[in-house]
Amino acid sequence: LRVPTDLTLLPGHLYMMSEVLAKEEARRALETPSCFLKVSRLEAQLLLERYPECGNLLLRPSGDGADGVSVTTRQMHNGTHVVRHYKVKREGPKYVIDVEEPFSCTSLDAVVNYFVSHTKKALVPFLLDEDYEKVLGYVEADEENGESVWVAPSAPGPGPAPCTGGPKLLPPASVPVSSQDKLPLLPPLPPLPNQEENYVTPIGDAPAVDYENQDVASSSQPVILKPKKLPKPPAKLPKPPVGLKPGLADMTAELQKKLEKRRALEH
Structure with missing residues (x-):
């Protein structure tokens, strides 16, 4: 960490950044990394040998009793594991x-x-x-010799274990259903009426009929409606001819002949 020198800052800002940098360095100096373990030189070698998948670099306290630390590494070289130790001295805050x-x-x-x-x-x-165990276990006292024994029972499956001593239940047998026993299908429901067709158009909202060459009345002037002429009653229908009696028919025929003769003489 360092204060940037390529920025144009006021002296007050530079002083404040220097103070923050000093506090951060002091905080980090007190912290220890996760690979720092309080073990001896031999224990560090055994840890790196036993758990190679966890890493190959370990920090530990210095063996000379000073404030410094030591670094232990373990690597593979030409098929042989090579262990190295490095000394880190403490000089003031560094x-x-x-x-x-x-x-x-x-x-x-x-x-x-x-x-x-x-x-x-x-x-x-x-x-x-290795902070958490993967296997559940407990301490149990042996009744014969009184010694404590660590017991790790096998983990049961999810849910209660089924009873093994009771009789086994047979699955329900499937009963065939004939075609006559089947229930008849219900008729389909009638379709719902269309909501748009159920609306009633008010009389006042009836659409007006447009005509060509028609004068449009002003909305401000009242519209006077002319009375309509009533249609004439139909003329009286002629009475149907009434059939003549036999005696009257003979007299009418004679009169008709006489009338024709008179007209002939006049001409």
Whole structure:
């Protein structure tokens, strides 16, 4: 961490950023990385050998009793495991890695980052994940000798175990259903009436009929309706001819002959 120098800042801002940087470095100096374990030199080698999948770099307290720390690594080289130990000295608030070219770090996290970055990530910080047990067990006292025994029962499956002593229940037999016993199908329901067809159009909303060449009356003037002429009653229908009696028919025929003779003489 450092204060950026490529920014144009006021002296007050630079001073505030320097104070924040100092506090952050002090906080990180007090923190310990996850790969730091309080173990001895031999215990560190055994952990790296027993759990190679957890990492190959481990930090531990220095063996000389000083405030420094030691770094233990384990790698494979030509089929042989090679273990190396590195010393990190504590000089004031900083940690100095004791190598050919000593490197100063502000915190233990920076020490770990140095080993990881300078080995092209071949070294992986050791992280032992054994905080939780995978098998349920309990301590049981032996009645014969009184010693305590650790018992890990087999995990039962989900749900209560079925009873094995009782008789087994047979599955219900399927009864064939004949075609006569089947219930008749119900007729389909009539379709619901269309809601749009159920509306009643009021008389006042009836659409007006448009005619060509028709004068449009103004809405402000009242419209006077002319009385319609009533149709004339139909004329009286002629009475149907009534059939003549036999005696009257002979008299009418004689009169008709006489009338024709008179007209002939007049002409």
